[in-house]
Amino acid sequence: MNIVVCVKYVPDATADRSFDSSDSTVDREGVDGLLSELDEYAVEQALLAAEDGDGEVTVLTVGPADAADAVRKALQMGADKGVHVEDDDIAGSDAVATSLILAKALGTLEYDLVFFGMSSTDGTMGVVPTMVAERLGLPAVTYGSEITVDGSTVTVRRDGDVATETITATAPAVVSVTDQSGEPRYPSFKGIMAAKKKPVEDLTLSDLGIDASEVGLGAAWTKVLSFAPRPPRSAGEIVTDEGDGGTKLAEFLASKKFV
Amino acid sequence: MAYSTLSPEHEAFRKVVRDFAQAEVAPRVAQWDRDHHFPVDLVAKMGELGLFGLTAPEEYGGSGGDFTSLCVAIEELGRVDQSIGITLEAAVGLGINPILTFGNDAQKAQWLPDLVAGQALAGFGLTEPGAGSDAGATATKAVLADGEWVVDGAKQFITNSGSSITSVVTVTARTGVRDGGRPEISTIMIPSGTPGFVAEAAYDKLGWHISDTHPLSFTGCRVPEENLLGERGRGYAQFLATLDDGRIAIAALAVGCIEACLDLAREYALDRQTFGGPIGRKQGVAFQIADLAVAARAARALTYEAAAMKDAGVGGQELKQAASIAKLYATEQAVTATRIATQVFGGYGFMEEYPVARFYRDAKILEIGEGTSEVQRMLIARGLGLPVE
Ligand SMILES: Cc1cc2nc3c(=O)[nH]c(=O)nc-3n(C[C@H](O)[C@H](O)[C@H](O)COP(=O)(O)OP(=O)(O)OC[C@H]3O[C@@H](n4cnc5c(N)ncnc54)[C@H](O)[C@@H]3O)c2cc1C
Ligand SMILES: Cc1cc2nc3c(=O)[nH]c(=O)nc-3n(C[C@H](O)[C@H](O)[C@H](O)COP(=O)(O)OP(=O)(O)OC[C@H]3O[C@@H](n4cnc5c(N)ncnc54)[C@H](O)[C@@H]3O)c2cc1C
Numbered sequence: 001m002n003i004v005v006c007v008k009y010v011p012d013a014t015a016d017r018s019f020d021s022s023d024s025t026v027d028r029e030g031v032d033g034l035l036s037e038l039d040e041y042a043v044e045q046a047l048l049a050a051e052d053g054d055g056e057v058t059v060l061t062v063g064p065a066d067a068a069d070a071v072r073k074a075l076q077m078g079a080d081k082g083v084h085v086e087d088d089d090i091a092g093s094d095a096v097a098t099s100l101i102l103a104k105a106l107g108t109l110e111y112d113l114v115f116f117g118m119s120s121t122d123g124t125m126g127v128v129p130t131m132v133a134e135r136l137g138l139p140a141v142t143y144g145s146e147i148t149v150d151g152s153t154v155t156v157r158r159d160g161d162v163a164t165e166t167i168t169a170t171a172p173a174v175v176s177v178t179d180q181s182g183e184p185r186y187p188s189f190k191g192i193m194a195a196k197k198k199p200v201e202d203l204t205l206s207d208l209g210i211d212a213s214e215v216g217l218g219a220a221w222t223k224v225l226s227f228a229p230r231p232p233r234s235a236g237e238i239v240t241d242e243g244d245g246g247t248k249l250a251e252f253l254a255s256k257k258f259v
Numbered sequence: 260m261a262y263s264t265l266s267p268e269h270e271a272f273r274k275v276v277r278d279f280a281q282a283e284v285a286p287r288v289a290q291w292d293r294d295h296h297f298p299v300d301l302v303a304k305m306g307e308l309g310l311f312g313l314t315a316p317e318e319y320g321g322s323g324g325d326f327t328s329l330c331v332a333i334e335e336l337g338r339v340d341q342s343i344g345i346t347l348e349a350a351v352g353l354g355i356n357p358i359l360t361f362g363n364d365a366q367k368a369q370w371l372p373d374l375v376a377g378q379a380l381a382g383f384g385l386t387e388p389g390a391g392s393d394a395g396a397t398a399t400k401a402v403l404a405d406g407e408w409v410v411d412g413a414k415q416f417i418t419n420s421g422s423s424i425t426s427v428v429t430v431t432a433r434t435g436v437r438d439g440g441r442p443e444i445s446t447i448m449i450p451s452g453t454p455g456f457v458a459e460a461a462y463d464k465l466g467w468h469i470s471d472t473h474p475l476s477f478t479g480c481r482v483p484e485e486n487l488l489g490e491r492g493r494g495y496a497q498f499l500a501t502l503d504d505g506r507i508a509i510a511a512l513a514v515g516c517i518e519a520c521l522d523l524a525r526e527y528a529l530d531r532q533t534f535g536g537p538i539g540r541k542q543g544v545a546f547q548i549a550d551l552a553v554a555a556r557a558a559r560a561l562t563y564e565a566a567a568m569k570d571a572g573v574g575g576q577e578l579k580q581a582a583s584i585a586k587l588y589a590t591e592q593a594v595t596a597t598r599i600a601t602q603v604f605g606g607y608g609f610m611e612e613y614p615v616a617r618f619y620r621d622a623k624i625l626e627i628g629e630g631t632s633e634v635q636r637m638l639i640a641r642g643l644g645l646p647v648e
Binding site for chain 1: 268271272275278279308309313317322323324328
């Protein structure tokens with residue numbers, strides 16, 4: 001079973017993030033980046049699924065030079081090799097363009113399953129997995145909270161608000177994984193040292209036969225028109241109990257539409 | 260990434276251990292400390308992460324890594340909690356290393372896999388009621404009779420020796436008398452549960468509440484002759500050989516303590532308001548925190564220089580001197596750092612609710628264990644060729 005995991009390099013969600021005022025894209029200069037934490041779950045599931053077989057786990061990312069860190073992290077966790085698509089013309093790409101690049105890159109790889117996170121932690125659109133599946137004509141089983149691979153069949157449990165569905169698909173297929181699927185492993189020191197020697201292939205748009213005009217800010221179907229930082233949190237309100245504390249609390253919660 | 264003299268791999272590993280400590284240790288450590296609880300489940304997770312096997316060969320489940328990586332792990336755990344840091348330090352330095360260095364193949368195969376996996380712990384009993392700094396004064400005796408060692412005596416302050424997963428303790432004992440009357444000292448492995456071996460009730464300690472420390476007693480305790488670790492009569496020399504590593508590792512633990520004090524004090528000084536502004540705007544506070552940054556950096560430099568020497572295969576007097584210098588400086592600075600940090604916290608620093616109070620209690624032992632500050636000064640002075648007795 002060969003599995004490709006698509007991972008995104010994102011600005012650290014715990015840092016102060018902002019947009020670049022010149023073109024309304026995410027400011028990637030100011031903050032440290034990392035492998036999207038939600039994508040670590042996809043890496044974990046891919047590693048588990050590949051564990052007993054003799055297949056390989058390949059980690060694939062589209063992103064700037066620093067995105068090599070995300071590939072490396074997945075290799076440290078145990079993936080076998082990496083593919084990094086990097087090209088200046090990719091900057092500003094939207095989900096549509098990202099899915100095109102991923103689909104073309106997947107075309108150069110051998111895979112039975114393609115794993116994705118449920119959503120990136122920066123763009124958070126949650127659409128790339130299905131867009132890639134559409135482009136490749138593959139079945140997509142998304143938001144899997146439990147993933148079982150048996151032969152060429154993948155079975156996924158999806159937990160919805162009112163029902164739990166169990167879905168199976170036959171490889172080749174696209175699978176996206178939630179953060180309920182099981183805690184991702186920490187890389188061991190052995191894994192970190194081993195990752196140094198694992199191969200990473202660097203690809204450009206021309207390697208994939210993609211014309212620069214199909215991707216990037218110019219080709220984006222969506223555009224960020226304006227942005228503003230969220231207003232700072234206001235100070236809490238202290239309710240003093242003068243016998244009517246319960247009523248006041250209820251009124252406060254009602255005024256904020258919590259009850 | 261910030262500049263580092265360590266390799267990118269060591270820094271990546273530091274990040275992993277830091278995340279691990281934040282996720283697995285930080286949320287639970289205050290409660291464990293209050294309850295004097297030794298977290299066997301955490302030890303197992305540390306084992307899964309490969310921390311106990313960092314310097315062990317792959318055939319026993321280790322990573323075949325270097326000593327620097329172990330120091331990084333101890334530092335990062337120690338930055339969140341010193342007891343957890345010493346649990347790792349002692350498990351590797353005193354538990355695994357003597358078996359790895361002096362054990363025969365059968366002994367290694369029997370004990371190492373579980374120790375490396377974090378499924379078991381081993382203690383090393385050198386100190387006795389009447390033999391601490393003067394470790395050669397060991398009074399515990401082992402007599403060979405009918406193919407068995409019969410051990411009688413007592414050990415004092417032995418780390419990881421009485422936990423529910425302690426599988427074995429290695430002890431030094433007199434096994435005879437040399438020509439000239441000096442005692443012959445050997446090292447013997449005593450499995451937990453051997454009749455006559457009792458790990459007495461845990462100590463009520465000033466700090467390191469989470470760490471497992473017991474007095475041990477041996478009364479007619481019999482183990483097979485094969486439980487001799489290394490060569491008969493080489494016990495004291497073997498123990499001396501493991502000391503340099505231990506000192507560097509304790510220095511790494513102290514570096515973690517200083518860094519914790521720096522982080523906590525800096526954050527508090529920015530936050531705490533007096534006389535209409537944060538206390539950190541006052542030089543009296545800010546300059547002390549500046550000193551903490553200097554101490555952290557200097558202690559770290561000495562520690563990782565010594566670790567790099569060890570990894571580069573430097574041995575003998577040169578390594579001993581570097582290890583003692585790092586241990587002495589880092590541990591004394593750690594004690595100073597906890598005093599400064601609690602002072603910055605004012606009355607809150609004296610409250611158990613705040614981690615600085617725990618660090619304050621935990622730091623003192625750093626100046627005592629694995630060779631007191633006085634012993635380090637004595638060794639360093641001797642290393643300089645001074646005729647210190
Ligand atoms: C507010 C906003 C601002 C944006 N600013 C920028 C910007 O400054 N620069 C810019 O280039 N784009 C920007 N984008 C576009 C956004 O980064 C793309 O939409 C993104 O590449 C894919 O969408 P997503 O992050 O929402 O992915 P999702 O659809 O949420 O991702 C789902 C999964 O797809 C996979 N995946 C997603 N992206 C990649 C990737 N690049 N490589 C490999 N796998 C991937 C991961 O497995 C991920 O878990 C912005 C989007 C929004 C909504
Ligand atoms: C929590 C804890 C865990 C420990 N874990 C272990 C363990 O796992 N295994 C183990 O074997 N031991 C362990 N020890 C023991 C520790 O190593 C000893 O306590 C330490 O070496 C000091 O010995 P001592 O307590 O007998 O003090 P002493 O040797 O009696 O020293 C008393 C004082 O005299 C000073 N002094 C002694 N000799 C000299 C000298 N020649 N010149 C100048 N000053 C001198 C010392 O510096 C000290 O200030 C542990 C101790 C503690 C508290």
